[in-house]
Amino acid sequence: MKVIVTKNYDEMSKVAADILIEQVKKNPRSTLGLATGSSPIGTYQKIIEAYNNKEVSFKDVKTYNLDEYCGISIDHPQSYYCFMHDNLFNHVDIKEENVHIPSARGTESEIQAQCNAYNEALKKASIDIQLLGIGGNGHIGFNEPGTSFEQETFVVTLAERTREDNKRFFNSIDEVPTHAVTMGIKNIMQAKSILMLISGKGKADTVVKLLSGEVTTDFPASVLYRHEDVTIVVDEDAYSKYAEQN
Ligand code: GLP
Numbered sequence: 001m002k003v004i005v006t007k008n009y010d011e012m013s014k015v016a017a018d019i020l021i022e023q024v025k026k027n028p029r030s031t032l033g034l035a036t037g038s039s040p041i042g043t044y045q046k047i048i049e050a051y052n053n054k055e056v057s058f059k060d061v062k063t064y065n066l067d068e069y070c071g072i073s074i075d076h077p078q079s080y081y082c083f084m085h086d087n088l089f090n091h092v093d094i095k096e097e098n099v100h101i102p103s104a105r106g107t108e109s110e111i112q113a114q115c116n117a118y119n120e121a122l123k124k125a126s127i128d129i130q131l132l133g134i135g136g137n138g139h140i141g142f143n144e145p146g147t148s149f150e151q152e153t154f155v156v157t158l159a160e161r162t163r164e165d166n167k168r169f170f171n172s173i174d175e176v177p178t179h180a181v182t183m184g185i186k187n188i189m190q191a192k193s194i195l196m197l198i199s200g201k202g203k204a205d206t207v208v209k210l211l212s213g214e215v216t217t218d219f220p221a222s223v224l225y226r227h228e229d230v231t232i233v234v235d236e237d238a239y240s241k242y243a244e245q246n
Pocket of ligand 1: 035036037038039040066067132133134135136139140141142162166
């Protein structure tokens with residue numbers, strides 16, 4: 001596991017964007033695994049800048065997103081479909097048919113069928129770099145504490161901590177979805193390489209747990225120790241507690 005400590009969010013975003021842009025320059029037909037949340041927004045902005053400067057094109061790039069909320073419509077501003085289009089896809093030359101976001105709408109059995117279809121697509125996808133944030137409780141995608149490392153794409157009941165953490169994007173906690181579809185930990189681990197972003201004082205305890213090196217399903221991100229190509233880009237605020245203790 002390679003850990004890169006950056007001065008702040010902006011530098012974290014630059015380092016991450018450069019890694020993704022280099023991948024696409026090296027192989028214009030790359031497949032990227034993408035994430036939502038506040039952590040990758042700056043990275044997406046830097047990618048858009050590079051695209052506008054004609055440094056990189058996404059016309060042959062394929063993307064697969066980690067997760068999507070159940071119970072809100074695709075055009076809800078907090079759907080991950082909207083998030084990805086607003087923050088990245090609408091601003092670069094990616095083809096809509098190359099964008100994949102789990103579908104989480106319909107009846108229970110329809111959603112289950114969509115999970116299975118997404119899982120099958122992921123098996124064939126061969127993701128070059130999977131971008132990840134991390135939940136305060138160590139979740140990756142929406143794989144909450146206690147999830148098996150063998151889990152594939154599924155419908156998850158969100159942890160209360162996650163709903164609390166994400167309520168800042170909604171008018172009230174009651175509006176925060178209770179369920180989501182997420183790539184499972186097994187799907188995430190199948191990526192050729194993994195790039196995780198961690199930013200802000202609020203994640204300082206999370207970083208201490210992650211870097212403790214203990215691998216446990218109670219802290220899903222710890223599974224990354226079992227992957228051979230992981231880069232963590234963490235800003236000084238998020239790294240501060242770990243730095244004090246080590
Ligand atoms: C959500 C997403 C995760 C993301 C996490 C952290 O729960 N499903 O993929 O990593 O939020 O979000 P943030 O980057 O806003 O802290």
